[in-house]
Amino acid sequence: MAEVTVLAATGNMMVAEAFRQAAPDVIAAYPITPQTAIVENYAKYVAEGRVHTEFVAVESEHSALSACVGASAAGARVVTATSSQGLALMYEELHIAAGMRLPIIMANANRALSAPINIHGDHSDVMGGRDSGWIILFAETAQEAYDNSIIAFRVAEHPAVQLPVMTTLDGFITTHAMERCELLDDGTVEAYVGKRRPQNPLIGGAAPVGHGMFASLGGTYFELKQAQRRAVCGSAPHILTEGQKWAAVCGRDFDFIDSFACDDADYILVVLGSAAGNARVVAKELRAAGIKAGVAKIRVFRPFPASELRDVLQGAKAVGILDRSDSFGAPYAPVGLDVRTALYDLDTRIPTRNYVYGLGGADVTLDAMRQAFSELQSLAAGHLDQGLSYLGTR
Amino acid sequence: MGQLTEIRWHARAGQGAVTASKLLAETALMKGSYIQSMPEYGPERTGAPLRAYSRISSEPIEVHNNIVNPDVVVVLDETLLPIVDVLEGIKPEGTLVINSAKNRDEIRELVDAGDDIKVAVVDASRIALDTIRRDIPNTPVVGALAHITHIVSVDDLKENLIKTFGKKFAREIIDANLESVDRAVGEVQVA
Numbered sequence: 001m002a003e004v005t006v007l008a009a010t011g012n013m014m015v016a017e018a019f020r021q022a023a024p025d026v027i028a029a030y031p032i033t034p035q036t037a038i039v040e041n042y043a044k045y046v047a048e049g050r051v052h053t054e055f056v057a058v059e060s061e062h063s064a065l066s067a068c069v070g071a072s073a074a075g076a077r078v079v080t081a082t083s084s085q086g087l088a089l090m091y092e093e094l095h096i097a098a099g100m101r102l103p104i105i106m107a108n109a110n111r112a113l114s115a116p117i118n119i120h121g122d123h124s125d126v127m128g129g130r131d132s133g134w135i136i137l138f139a140e141t142a143q144e145a146y147d148n149s150i151i152a153f154r155v156a157e158h159p160a161v162q163l164p165v166m167t168t169l170d171g172f173i174t175t176h177a178m179e180r181c182e183l184l185d186d187g188t189v190e191a192y193v194g195k196r197r198p199q200n201p202l203i204g205g206a207a208p209v210g211h212g213m214f215a216s217l218g219g220t221y222f223e224l225k226q227a228q229r230r231a232v233c234g235s236a237p238h239i240l241t242e243g244q245k246w247a248a249v250c251g252r253d254f255d256f257i258d259s260f261a262c263d264d265a266d267y268i269l270v271v272l273g274s275a276a277g278n279a280r281v282v283a284k285e286l287r288a289a290g291i292k293a294g295v296a297k298i299r300v301f302r303p304f305p306a307s308e309l310r311d312v313l314q315g316a317k318a319v320g321i322l323d324r325s326d327s328f329g330a331p332y333a334p335v336g337l338d339v340r341t342a343l344y345d346l347d348t349r350i351p352t353r354n355y356v357y358g359l360g361g362a363d364v365t366l367d368a369m370r371q372a373f374s375e376l377q378s379l380a381a382g383h384l385d386q387g388l389s390y391l392g393t394r
Numbered sequence: 395m396g397q398l399t400e401i402r403w404h405a406r407a408g409q410g411a412v413t414a415s416k417l418l419a420e421t422a423l424m425k426g427s428y429i430q431s432m433p434e435y436g437p438e439r440t441g442a443p444l445r446a447y448s449r450i451s452s453e454p455i456e457v458h459n460n461i462v463n464p465d466v467v468v469v470l471d472e473t474l475l476p477i478v479d480v481l482e483g484i485k486p487e488g489t490l491v492i493n494s495a496k497n498r499d500e501i502r503e504l505v506d507a508g509d510d511i512k513v514a515v516v517d518a519s520r521i522a523l524d525t526i527r528r529d530i531p532n533t534p535v536v537g538a539l540a541h542i543t544h545i546v547s548v549d550d551l552k553e554n555l556i557k558t559f560g561k562k563f564a565r566e567i568i569d570a571n572l573e574s575v576d577r578a579v580g581e582v583q584v585a
Contacts, residue, residue, distance in 0.1 A: 008420045034435075140458075173458050177432035180415055180423055180454075194491060277456030287433070363460045 002249055003185035011142040011174035014181055015081070015107045015167070016041035018149035020051055021189035024105075025076035028056035028067035033119050034171040035083040035109035060085035065093035065106075071212045072102035075201025077157070080104065083171060084111035087125045091132075097164045098133030099228065100212045101198070103156030104164040106134075107149060110273065110324075111171035112360040117279045120361020121171035123272060124325040126301075127334045133228050135165040136302040138272045142179045142256075145169040147252060148299070153193040154242040161235045163197065170274040170324075184250060184271075187383060192249055256305035258297040259312045261287060265294030267376040268313055270339050271322040272298050275357070275364045279322070282369040293373055298335070306342035313343065317380035319352045320372045326356050329348055332388055351379050355391040368392040398453075399515055399545050400461045403446040404436045404480050405470035407439060410532035414470070414572075415446045417536050421546040421554040422450045430455050443474055450545055464541055469493065470518075470531055475504050486510050491582075493518040493531045498585035499556040514542045523573040526567070537575030538582040 009017075016038045018028070027046075029039040042233030046055045047081040056071075058064045061082050072078040082090060087108055097104050110126055126136060135155060139145035145167065152165040169175055200209045215221040236256070244253030260280050262268055267286075269279045276297035283293035295310050298305065313319050321340070323333035332340060343350055355372055358364045368391050378384035397449040401418070405411035412433045430449040436442065445447035447461040464482045469480050481490065489512040492501055498515045507513050516538040518531035526533070533555070540551045552572055559568045 006423070008431070170458075172435055173432070175437065177458065178419055178428055179430050180428050219450065274458045277458055281456050295578045365459060366457070366463070 002188040005183045007181055007183060008178045009142055009181040009183070010037065010176050010178050011139070011145045012037035012109070012167040012176065013041060014142045014183070015147035015149050015169065016045070017183055018146045018189070019079050019105075019107075020045050022052050022079075022150065022193045023051060023190065024079045026054045026056060026068070026071040026078045026240055027080060028058055028064045028065045028078070029080045029082070030061045030086060032061070032083045032086040034111060034121075034175045035081050035086070035107065037175070038081040038107055038109070057296070061089040062093065064231050065097065066092040068104045069093055069097050069100065069102060072104050073100060074099070074203045075193065075196070075198035075205070077153070077196040078104045079106070079188060081107040083109040084113055084125045088113060088128055091128065094129045094132040094134060094211060099224070100163055101162040101231070103148070103162055103244070105152045105156055106164065106166050108166050108168045109171045109175045110168050110222070118360040118369050119171070121173045121274070122324045122359045122361065124359070126166065126168055127325045127327070129166065130302065130334060133163065133232055133301060135163055135166065135232065135239065135300075137167050138299055138301055139167070139169045139174060140274055140276045140297060142169070142174055142177070142308055143181050143252070144299075145174060146181065146183070146247060147250060147254070150189055150193060151243050151246045151254070154245070155235065155239050157196045158238045158242065159197070159199065161231070163231060163235060167309045168273070173274040182250070188249060192246060232277065233303050236300075236305070239300055254299075256298070256300040257310045257312055258299055260295040260297075261313045262294035262296055264291040264292055264315065266317040266380065267320070267373055268294040268296055268299065268316045269322055269369070269372060270296045270309070270313070270335065272335060273324065275322060275324070278364050278366060279369050281367055282373060286373055291373075291377070302344070304338050304339070306345075308315045308344055309339065309342050313350060314346055316350055318376040319350055320376050321342070321352055321354045322372070323354060323356050324358050326359070351386050353384070353386060354388040356388065357391040362392060364390065398449060398451040398455075399466065400464045401448040401450070401466045401468060401512050401545075402461050402464040403429060403448070403468045403470070404478055405444055405446070407442045407444050409470045410530050411446045412471055414468070414532035414536050415448045415559070417532070417551070417554065418539065418546060419448055419450065420524050420558065421551050424554055425546065425550055428449060428453060428455050434460065443478060464488065466539070466545070468490065468535060468539060470535060472496070481505050481507060481511065484511065488512070489514065490545055491516070491535065491542060493535050495520065498583045502585060512542070512584060514538060514584045516578050518578060521574050521577045521581065525570045525577060527570070533571045534574040534578035537578035541579040541582060542584060549574065551575060560577070
């Protein structure tokens, strides 16, 4: 039986604990607000001899992920953590890690991108890595950040997956808020995550191999990209299986989408990350007033759970899509684009509105959620057009 | 959401507001409550005005946002009063706990507290200087807060102080902190 310790902890503390319990061979990381405490805590575990992990101090995030790529290709279990400009600086290696099919685990403290400079929480940084071939998980709470971070190892290192996983939590809102959390004992986590069994390691394999070789015209580049799409999409059933195995251990549900009261809902808000609870609180308020409101929180963003989302949303009269980032010049913001694409495959048209909210850590008030639900009612009644608007700007 | 208490802290960076909010939250957690404790971070300069928020509830806490209608406001530094409207949005019959050497009537006037607002004044800086020998008013302020509001009991607060401070501080520092709590409980004036 798993032993559970109840504690007051921040998201950063819980991610550092999850990493410690998974006992990686290598961590290479560079500090950046609001992720710093993950790396700081981990450095302390190394200094105290609580982990056997090799801590590689690097001079930038570009080097951090480069070191991770090398170590992971060598056959090691590898973790890192970053945020915002740091993730942006890793852009090159994001694609290399995924293209080389390296099961690196990276925590990202979701934060706004410059300019202007802003250290607070939004999803602009993650969306820059959206198409890079990483599996991307979003956490609502410190607890979920812990659970996602543990599940990430089983998923990334699964023989049929072999892909990097980004386990994300909202900057400050989740990284720095202290909440009631449950930490499972080391033995239970160790038993769940197991050991990495690299398939073609650079070191210690049966035969010498090369990774990330030249594959230009006449080579296999095109086919390998096709294989990569298959791999990312094909990881979905393994994410579900491994997530549900962890759910059985910890007693907390796991699914691609965490839906609240969506079964008979007329108006549903789709959301990623820490604002989900705010939407649920208002949905409960509306339910009590006889309005059928629901909330669909996407926990697995890549691969995008399009068919599962269609099942959740198909009965709705109007759907609101909350985006904590924008895709300037695109018809909709990132989550809006994906959700509307998913809905296009339904026989009936569900009207949507896309709301960009909380950029640069702007406070997500309950009034903003009330406004969104209220607009969905107008939309369903034909009094409002579809489209995109910014929610809660002054 | 069952029994929910929302607390907003006003302080200057370096005065221990974050530690105070954590101390309160951890004490409540120890007694089985759900908690949330979050600083509102800006550019981190010692002395800059900052806010922190705590939620304590008998049920899981789902919201993640700033507290705009607090049940309780705690002010660790009275020099903030001319520049921050500390009572902004406070709920009717809310409570203000403030670290000040002034008397409660002066404070009432300074913050323009409505008749329904309970004002508790404690000279936590002096208590901290007398006991802990440094102007870190957070522990005595939390002592006064516990005594006035019963969000946590003073005994549970002291038990948690012994537990958490016991890991990193010498016995005399823990004793000084416990004494600062007792002093605050004895000296806080309420109006």
